Amino acid sequence: MLILNKENIKKSISVIDALKSMEDALIAQESGDFDIPDRTHIAYKENVLLIMPAFGGEFISTKLVSVFPENKAKGFPSIFGSVFLSDGQSGKPLALIEGSLLTALRTGAIGGLGIAYTTPKNATTLGLIGAGQQGFHQVLFAAFVREITRVTVYDPFTKDIDKFIDKLQSLLPHVHFFIAKHAEECIRNSEVIITATTSETPVVPDKAELLEGKHFIGIGSYKPSMREFPDSLFSLIQEVVVDTPYAKEETGDLKLPLEQNLIEEDKICTLGKLINGAKTVNTKGTTFFKSVGMALFDLFIAKTVYEKAKEKKLGIEIEF
Ligand SMILES: NC(=O)c1ccc[n+]([C@@H]2O[C@H](COP(=O)([O-])OP(=O)(O)OC[C@H]3O[C@@H](n4cnc5c(N)ncnc54)[C@H](O)[C@@H]3O)[C@@H](O)[C@H]2O)c1
Structure with a gap:
């Protein structure tokens, strides 16, 4: 499985790659060829965990976002995100990708x-x-x-x-x-x-x-x-x-x-x-x-980053 941090993401794709990826996602949305289950919202005390899966044929992505409001007072971010990419045919784990930059890139491209x-x-x-x-x-x-x-x-x-x-x-x-x-x-x-x-x-x-x-x-x-x-x-x-x-x-x-x-x-x-x-x-x-x-946008951008990072040999590959 490939682990990709923010630096790896920055080196993996260009602005054009991100725009193309989101164009593909918006066209796929029109064809309806995907499945986006409702997001799961789990509250524990004052904190929240959000689980956002997307099924798109070749790949499955799951975005995990934790919202811990009290973190701000302790001087660190209240929101952390990561995206887990799996093979759409076998379910095999493929990549774990830092989620906040990934989200900012796909939202910037949209x-x-x-x-x-x-x-x-x-x-x-x-x-x-x-x-x-x-x-x-x-x-x-x-x-x-x-x-x-x-x-x-x-x-x-x-x-x-x-x-x-x-x-x-x-x-x-x-x-x-x-x-x-x-x-x-x-x-x-x-x-x-x-x-x-x-x-x-x-x-x-x-x-x-x-x-x-x-x-x-x-x-x-x-x-x-x-x-x-x-x-x-x-x-x-x-x-x-x-x-x-x-x-x-x-x-x-x-x-x-x-x-x-x-x-x-x-x-x-x-x-x-x-x-x-x-x-x-x-x-x-x-x-x-x-x-x-x-979540469909997360799936497409995660797929693009994963494929480009593989091509450029970025990130850390680990055996599960
Ligand atoms: N459309 C999408 O796909 C998408 C994706 C990610 C985030 N978002 C949403 O975008 C918003 C911004 O996210 P972010 O990560 O940049 O948050 P952020 O906290 O980094 O930035 C928000 C900024 O808005 C400013 N702000 C708040 N109220 C304001 C006002 N009345 N006038 C002017 N500035 C004001 C804040 O000072 C802050 O600098 C959030 O609501 C987030 O949920 C949307």
Whole structure:
């Protein structure tokens, strides 16, 4: 079995490999040729273990995520993740892969594809609300799919926004970075706006005149109780593009607007349908791509990392 840590993952795949892997996953989702059982949620005292399997023919993946909220006070991360990859025919264990970078890469690639298919090709200015782990990778993938020259970041809660920007600047030397004083400034400065926060309530101001003509990529909200976008966005958009149809029930960014008839269900379409050419989106108007993620994406990115790591002889191979 192959053990792959963060360094091995970084050396194994390129941005193009991750984008291609997620494109394949979104197309596979359209064909329905996979099985994603409900995630298992095990609570023990104040801690939680999440088990997320995916069956996809050639491979089976199981993502294990532990959430230990008290870790933060002790100075280390409250969430740890790993992905276990097995052979789809025999069940044989193949790889154990570090899960947090793997998740950030597949989510970055999904956001990048969202930008590639729902925003104008000549967009050069990006706004980021939420300077965390996902936000970092969202900017990297956005700068790969569009010729981004300016990034405006808004996050009043993060401890070290300068460090966040310095790290991005070293990877994207041609880009000018700015720190916004409020979300409105971030949106005014940008054509494409990514939200990647842990906020329960909208981080985008409820002002239609501010949002009109902008292109929104929602990454943060994955629970019905969480919302990053306000009601007025729905008066401006013709359709919502989602990474998975489950987004309709899983995120407050869609569940609540659907319940309030701010958007009709038949106006929600999957990114896979844009990729396979079944639908198109008018990128001249206001657009909204919403991602919640799913275990199928973990399966595809784990498979890609495993195959590339084998080719490049990365990681540690152990006999079970
Ligand atoms: N769509 C997906 O597939 C997917 C995948 C992974 C994570 N997520 C979700 O994305 C969100 C971000 O994850 P992360 O790993 O980057 O978390 P993180 O804790 O590393 O970063 C979140 C950032 O958001 C900032 N923030 C919180 N409220 C804000 C507000 N009102 N305005 C501006 N900034 C605000 C925080 O200060 C923090 O810097 C989480 O909700 C996570 O569950 C989604």
